[in-house]
Amino acid sequence: MSKQRPYLVGITGGIGSGKSTVAKIFSILGIPVYFADDRAKWLMSHNPELKKAIEENFGAESYSSSGELNRSYLAAHVFADEEKVKIINGLVHPAVKNDFEFWAAAQNSPYVLKEAALLFETGSYTDLDKVINVSSPLKIRINRIMLRDPQRDEKQVNDIINKQLPDEEKNSKADYVIKNSDNKLLIPQVLAIHQELLQLAKN
Template identity: 50%
Template structure:
C-alpha cells in the first residue's frame, strides 16, 4: 500500500485538498482527529497521559480536559514534546492498521505537523499545501473568529513553508479552488501511475 503524507501550515487549506482527493475515491486518515479520539479511547494512552499530566487531564466523565492540557503544554516545550512522544506512536500504529484495511491505489495521511514531528519519513511521498501567509491568516481569522495575534501565535508552532518545501515531494499551491482541484487531479494521476 502506497502511503502519502499530506500537510500544510494552518490556513493553507490541507483539509480542502484532502476533500478533493476523497472525491476521487482516495481514503484519507485525518491524523489530528484520530489523535483526539485515541486520547479518550486507548486505555494505555490514557494511563500514560495521566501519568504525565495528572488526573486533571481528563474530566470526570472521561473527556479530555483541553483547557487544562493546553495550559500545561503550550507554556512548556519539554512537556509538549513528552505528550507528543506518547500520542504520535499511538497514532502511527492506528494508521498502519487502518491503511492495511483500505483497498485503493494509495492512501493519504493528513497531519498538521508531519515534517515537524518526523513522521513524514514513514510516508512513501509527501504533499505540502501552501498559500501566502496573508491569505492563510485571513482564512483562519474568518474561520475561527480569532484575532491576528492568536493566529500568529498558533503559526509559531509550525515550521514556515520555506523549511518544509525542500522536504516535500509535491507542492500544491492553494489560492484559487479550481486551480487547486486541477493540481489534485493531475497529482492523483501521477500517484496512480506509481502503483503500476
C-alpha cells in the first residue's frame, strides 16, 4: 500500500510579522517545516535546469565562474525591473513547488508546514490544504525589521511592506490567523491550531 501524503499547510505573513518564529514553534512540536524562501535561494545555485534557465534569460553574468549565484548582478539587473521579476518568479516558483512536493512526500508526519512570504501573491496557496497567516500591527512590524536590519530606513521598510498584500486581505484568505502582538501569547494560539490540524490530518 502506498504511503499517504501528509496534510499540506502553508504559513505566511508580511515582512516583520514573525512567521519564522511561529514556524519554529511548530518545529519544536515535531512538525517538519519547509522554508521556501531559503530553499529557493539554494535551488537557484544548485538545480541544473533552473540555473540554465536563469542564464538563458539573464545572461552568464547571473553566476560566478565557480557557479555561485551572482546576487549583486541580479539585484541590479533583474530585481529592479518588474517585468524581469515576473520572469524569474516564473522560473523559480515551479522549481520550488516540485521540490516541496518531493520533500513533503518523504516526511513521516501527519502534516507539514511550508513557510513562505508570498504564498498568496504567487498563487501557490492553492496547492495547500490549509493556510495560516501570522498577523502583526504595522508599527510593531516596522520596529522589528529596523532592529533586525539596521541598514534599512523606514522608507525602505514601507516600500517592501507596500509590495506585499495588506494584512487584512491575507487574513481573509487564510484558514487560521495567528496574532503576533505584544498583548497576545503565541504558544497557546499555535497549540490550538496544531491540535486541530492533527485531527484534520487524521480524518
